[in-house]
Amino acid sequence: MKSRPLTHIRQLLEVPAGNTKLLEAQYRALARQLPLMYLVLLINTWALAATHLYIAPAWLTLGAPIVMTLVSVLRMVRWWGQANVVPPADEIVTALKRTNSLAIVVAGIFTAWSLSLFPYGGAYDKAHVAFYMSITVIVCIFCLMHLRPAALTATLVVNVAFIVFFASTGIPTFVATALNIFLVSVAMLIVLDNQYRDFTRLIDMQVHAEELSEQNLELANRDSLTGLPNRRHFFSRLNAIIDAADADSAPLVAVGVLDLDGFKGINDLYGHSAGDSLLAAVGGRLKPLASDTVLLARLGGDEFAFLVTKVGAKSDLADLARQMLSELQAAFNVLGTTVQVGATIGIATFPDTAFNSAELYEHADYALYQGKRQQPGSYCFFSDVHREQLKRDASIEHALRKADLGEELHMVYQPIVNCDSGETVAFEALARWRSPTLGDVPPGQFIPVAERTGLIGRLTLPLLAQALDVAQNWPAPVRLSFNLSAHDVGSMEHVMRIVNMVASSGFPPDRIDFEITETAIMLDLDQVQRAVQEFGKLGCGVSLDDFGTGYSSLSQLHALALTKLKVDRSFVTDIHLKPSSCKIVKSLVKLAEDMDFGCIIEGVETQEELHMLKTLGCQHVQGYLFSRPLSAEQTEAWIARNADVG
Incomplete structure (x- = not known):
């Protein structure tokens, strides 16, 4: 029980290294806000130095601000350079931890410097020092709000020094100011904590939404019956590959359309459950043939398709087609019943027999149609003869319609x-x-x-x-x-x-x-x-x-x-x-x-x-x-x- 408060404090002061999305969001926020923090601090620093220029030593009004400016400018430039770059998670953790440590150092230096000016000048000059320190707290809280440990430590350093120092002056105005700053800081830290919790919850919700989106996208592109990619995914991938290809120098790409022979009879004879079971089994036999260059998909019904990229030779496609037909030759056990189906495959290639994705699929489908008419149970390549037949069929269709x-x-x-x-x-x-x-x-x-x-x-x-x-x-x-x-x-x-x-x-x-x-x-x-x-x-x-x-x-x-x-x-x-x-x-x-x-x-x-x-x-x-x-x-x-x- 005694360790729980310490554990909670440790969590408040640690960088959350396990949440990659949160780390990235924090890094992007800091890349936008930290340059602004350093800029405001520098302007305020030179304003305070100017009011003490003739009443304090030069090393305090010129030397120290110059050093602080150089350090601040280096940090500003560094963060500006990272505004559009998100490094790997381990580098982000290192950067956030470094920022967390620097927050203590920077807060300590600016606080020590400003307090060292307090003995010089009159009441207005001393009030300016108090004002400077209070502004420093507010700037640190707001600009470091997405890195809670840094905001807390910077506020703690400035506030402890401010409250202790001004409360010890015995001057009622400064004592009251110290009390006011304490109360305002506490309120702002509560707001900071709430905002940080909302920020982390928002990131978690975004992560969850992305995961759901990825799952939904996976479901939308996956055939639930066979586990293969579905029609949507197949044509999306086909279009992307052909659109990106240069027809003059593109590697050979092939589309094959596979249709089961005899499936309808089995479906009618044994029922749709048996038909679904058979399709799932067919998908299971075809799935091992998929690879980095072979995409297998179920287009619907008893029609399957494959997309082959980087085809070495047409003989490789013939080998793949024969392998598919061979896989489907053995009998299937469907709901306790042994059934047998065949398959016919039509194949077309890009860019030698088709010039776009729609034509490539249509030619493969036409080759399938011719294969089922002339030699069911085999594979058929789209050829020049088929191209002439298509032209002839188009003429016949046009004449028939008129x-x-x-x-x-x-x-x-x-x-x-x-x-x-x-x-x-x-x-x-x-x-x-x-x-x-x-x-x-x-x-x-x-x-x-x-x-x-x-x-x-x-x-x-x-x-x-x-x-x-x-x-x-x-x-x-x-x-x-x-x-x-x-x-x-x-x-x-x-x-x-x-x-x-x-x-x-x-x-x-x-x-x-x-x-x-x-x-x-x-x-x-x-x-x-x-x-x-x-x-x-x-x-x-x-x-x-x-x-x-x-x-x-x-x-x-x-x-x-x-x-x-x-x-x-x-x-x-x-x-x-x-x-x-x-x-x-x-x-x-x-x-x-x-x-x-x-x-x-x-x-x-x-x-x-x-x-x-x-x-x-x-x-x-x-x-x-x-x-x-x-x-x-x-x-x-x-x-x-x-x-x-x-």
């Missing part, structure tokens, strides 16, 4: 036949576009552009109206097969427009098959299920197009109540030479039979392929072996010519 769809679009029809009897069972309606500016644009070019830009919705109804009108001329039971995009089944508004058109067309709905792709299913299984139900209520069939190339699960096929599967042509080409393709097609045909689906094989072009398909139990086929797509007029002649086949 197109008179009713005049420029038309349909052709490819027969679907019974491979045993040769009988035509249906026609698949295929879109064609003849642009006034671009000429005949292949569907493989304008359909992907229309899908990617959302223009596909403008094409569907005019094309469906044409197909329904042509199909009116076909005899029963020849069916119409019509392709729908993910956009067409992506909302009930679009679905109901299609349903209403079919219902009002006069063509029997039970002779229509709408073809949807696995891509549409993966985007929103629940919505596609609602769309299939509406088509089913109307009596239409629903086929799953390009089956075997996507990531549909058996449970999804069952949930959708499909009526047909269309096996992708990639399994048919040279099937008679490929035992693996034979096994796949045989399994798919058996699957369709077990699930009570119809099964159509696409892309049959040779007699050898047809013979093998018959051997495997296939019944309905289509391809160039039978016919290329026909015009509306040609379909009637085709039907008439093949009516008696078999």
Whole structure:
């Protein structure tokens, strides 16, 4: 208990070395205020020396003030030079301790000097000495207020000498002055202490606010699910790097965009909790690949990205991409269930294939899009071919937006036949576009552009109206097969427009098959299920197009109540030479039979392929072996010519 007062006094007189922010604030405040203190002291000193110039010895009125001036000027210059410089914390502590010690010395020297002038002169001269000392106390308190130990010690030195000296004079005026100075000093020291506490609390609040700000900034730039940097941080870093780069001499910089293959199916099948768990696990596998030159981020959903600075060679990027794909190949344990996903990566580089950050990301994203179309599960570099495709796609998009769809679009029809009897069972309606500016644009070019830009919705109804009108001329039971995009089944508004058109067309709905792709299913299984139900209520069939190339699960096929599967042509080409393709097609045909689906094989072009398909139990086929797509007029002649086949 006895040591507590001493501990408190020690705390009052010590420089707080542990709080860096407080030290810096004190240092900046003193750098502004101490030159002013020395300036005021010097002016007052020379004023006092002047009033005693002819009544006191020269060493007191000239010699001592000159020495005090030199010392004070040196200190003033030193602090002025530090006004805009904040040294390291250890140097600040040293400077503050030195100031604390000098406060005692300076206060003692100025006090001793002024008191040494008291014996000289009359009452006014003696009063001037008292006034000088009282002003000295006030200046010291105010200018040293941010360094409490120095303010306290300087005040203590001056006040003790002042009070003891003037109280001992026995002169009532000086005794009263000493008492007044004592009371004023006590009051000012209380104010000083309160102000210093407020000052330190303010600094502490600022430190706390900065810490919170840093935490908030960290949270704002961090993906909470995977722990990776998020979209905001990624693009901020990308923009900063590219903006600072010189396109003529910049090191190679690369952006890669990684998209999971099959994630949507897992998310729909096992639920969002499983999907989140999978994304967290993916982030965990990718995170060790980050480094000082590789920034990994999650952009949102199942899309990740990486930014590589100071790329040595493109082969290094290829190695990194292969490493990422390899990390994701092994199965994931998600909520007790083993699942497997793949990934596709698109990569673009600066400055050779892009000139700014927006273009760099867009090119990487386009390379990803092309990779997912052409070779899912691999990586794809943006190339000059892609640049030409982008220019072409831009021209196509521009022309599509201005197109008179009713005049420029038309349909052709490819027969679907019974491979045993040769009988035509249906026609698949295929879109064609003849642009006034671009000429005949292949569907493989304008359909992907229309899908990617959302223009596909403008094409569907005019094309469906044409197909329904042509199909009116076909005899029963020849069916119409019509392709729908993910956009067409992506909302009930679009679905109901299609349903209403079919219902009002006069063509029997039970002779229509709408073809949807696995891509549409993966985007929103629940919505596609609602769309299939509406088509089913109307009596239409629903086929799953390009089956075997996507990531549909058996449970999804069952949930959708499909009526047909269309096996992708990639399994048919040279099937008679490929035992693996034979096994796949045989399994798919058996699957369709077990699930009570119809099964159509696409892309049959040779007699050898047809013979093998018959051997495997296939019944309905289509391809160039039978016919290329026909015009509306040609379909009637085709039907008439093949009516008696078999």
